[in-house]
Amino acid sequence: MNRSLWKFLTSLRVTIVLLGLAIVLVFIGTVAQADEGLYQVQNRYFRHWIVIGTTLWGYKMPWFVWPGGYSIGVGLVVNLLAAHIKRFHWSMSKLGIQLTHVGIIILLVGQLATDMLQVESHMTFNEGETDNYIERARYHELAFTTDLDKDQQQVVAVPEPLLKQGETINNSKLPFTVKLQTYGGNGDVVSIAKTMDAGNKLTAALGTLEAEFSSADQLVPQAQRVAETPGRAEIWRDALRGVGETDVEDIVAAAKRVAADPAKEGKLRADLKQRFRAGMLMRFSNMSDDKDPQMASGMRLAAERVSAGQPVTEASLPPASTEGAGAHMTLRPLPEVKDMDTRSFPYAVLDIQAGGKSLGTWLVSEALREQPIKVGDKTVYVSLRGERHYLPYSIKLLHATHKVYAGSDIPKDFRSRILISNPTTKENRETEISMNDPLRYGGLAFYQYQMTKDELDRSPGQSVLQVVHNPSWLAPYIGCIVVAAGMLWQFLHHLVGFITKRRTARTA
């Protein structure tokens, strides 16, 4: 090998430079999470060879180029190995350092292998349910399921990378051809009826508001109502200050003064209407899915349309598809989410074609259940779902324990009592999975992930297990043991040498 290249590869300066690059990468990756989200940063900065472009504190820097996590990691391994080879010479006094280096190399290679080979999935079930599959939350598939007989089903699963707008899917196991008319990374599937219902409620509420502040005469009666409901008082006081009133402690008196001043009263009414309207729209826009996701989606869409001055009528809410659930639903495309607490819901509109003609279009989304497509006497169920992998055994959730520290939401004990039934090994045993105490079975690690609990502290008995397939899971353990052994050896070797030397000196 070229001598200068060998010198470069074994240089300590290269180690320092690589560590410096790693520190900067970690810093930039941490800051960039605010704009790009954790998962994108993990993939683009740390699970990549090179980083091109970044956004820091809101500033876009498309010219930014930096070595990615893989480049720096591999560089460090190569540098460490080369230095090891160059400087290696067998002696008992150096054995500790050699072992420590080997341990660090194992850690680095193990981490690289984990990044590339590890697959994370989830298993979600209620007490009493048995499941024999795991699903990946952030990878999806279009699944077509057909009954083969009373016990078996055939599944044709199309992975997410093949789902692109305009693509045609042909498979000999399917009695039809599928054309992807639309495919989106995230979207609300919204009930047309519920959106119209929400739109009517919102319009009526806004109409009432308009009537409440339609003339100067109504300012004082409205202010008197505020005295009965102090919740609105601060809004009134802010608005009164906005028209130049300084003494706003007595809202009714201040309203009387403003009502008598034609120059101010119109402005106050407009300001109050705007503030209360904004409050109503915000409440609709921020509606959560927790209790009635369909109603919440309808309220969000209604608020969006009313804010934009658009109608909320049947004619203005086109059905997403001609057949299936989508015939009663409309689509609200959304930008893909990047934060940790929310997730994207991909959707697709499928044009199903058989015998040279279209059977209609179907909307599929992870927010919808399986839907039947009938072709002749055959029924195929279609769904867009998390990428699913079946296990050769099943797991039943017997009991979910969900305890938090009194007066807080801090988890105290999340625990799942499960029954593993493996027909291959004739195994049928109960075991527990709890926080920090995963189950390792069949090459997978099952970690206690989430539990659901409502405001009334009632546990509905649902448990989510995180399932990790990591062929290199032993690498960190082995690496740490080797490093510890090396350090121990180094310490003891020096200690023994020191004591021996001291004894010899005393004897002399």
Added chain:
Amino acid sequence: MLCGAAVALCLPACKRPEIRVYTILKHAPEASPVPSEAPLQLSDAKAKHLRPKLDYQLPAGWKDLGPNQFSLVNFSIATPKGEATVNITPLSGMDGKDAMIVNMWRSQVGQPPLDDAEAEKSLSPVEIGGESGRLFEVTGAHEGGQPLEIITAFVHRPDGSWFYKLQGSAEAVASQKEAFVNFLKTVKVKPGTEETAETAPTAPPRSLEKNPAEPGTPVTHMVAPEGWKEQAPGQMQVAKFTVEKDGGHAEVSVSIFDSDTGGTLGNVNRWRRMLGLGDVDENGLQECVTTLGGAHFDGAPGPILADLTNENRRLLGAIVPREGKWWFYKMVGDAPVVNAEHDAFVQFVKNQP
């Protein structure tokens, strides 16, 4: 060598995605015969899709609470003797296990199991939607030692076993037994339709961060007293505030439900447990609850305020029936902060919405 290792690592990661075709069992293989309280096997694609629909004549005073995770239908009945509930749940794999069913419910109220002959004796015939079903009663104690009576009727059908359960205090259940038996005669189970499947999406909540005000709740302007800071509400909450004072901290949450969710005693004991205090009975309840004044409805108690303290933590909890719904207000935190905000909290409760 290093390049080879890198390529070996890359190969599985860079595998080209392909369409997968495979065969699965409709139901996950299950070795245990232990019955579950879960609805019909959810791994069955058809069962998942076609959720059964029920037709019935609702007796007077029964309030439909809609489906939940375990039951297709839930009713709440406010009686002068306390609250009773009715729920309807289909279960699979229960046919021919009548004795086990009886014992399953007996264990729920802390009663010893019966042998098959005794269990058979406890069953009486009942008509359920024109079909022959069976009915039995169990009495015992609920969690916390409260007396509880359950009347269960069930019928085995080709699509599973359907369970109809009336539950509550012995007096409340006795007062509703006749209505319950008459109700059973009117129930018709219909096959699921696409419509019923569509309206119940399977997906988990899109976000836990957004404001989860209950759909259909009247639009209100909930503005907090001075010094309270509005936060994104948690699950089942319509509003949440935090109060910081002199290094102390307290949280206020507001939730709205269609029922009183277990009554004053149940809720006060829940709050007591949150503070690490033990449960109390009706006598003990009087010591930690005061009335707030205001309208009663549906035979339920009027607005109440619970005041609980354990060492340096204090909790104020209010239950306010208002316009056909129950409003739950809770302030919990460091005692000095809750002490200072007591009056503001009471005013907030009285004046909202």
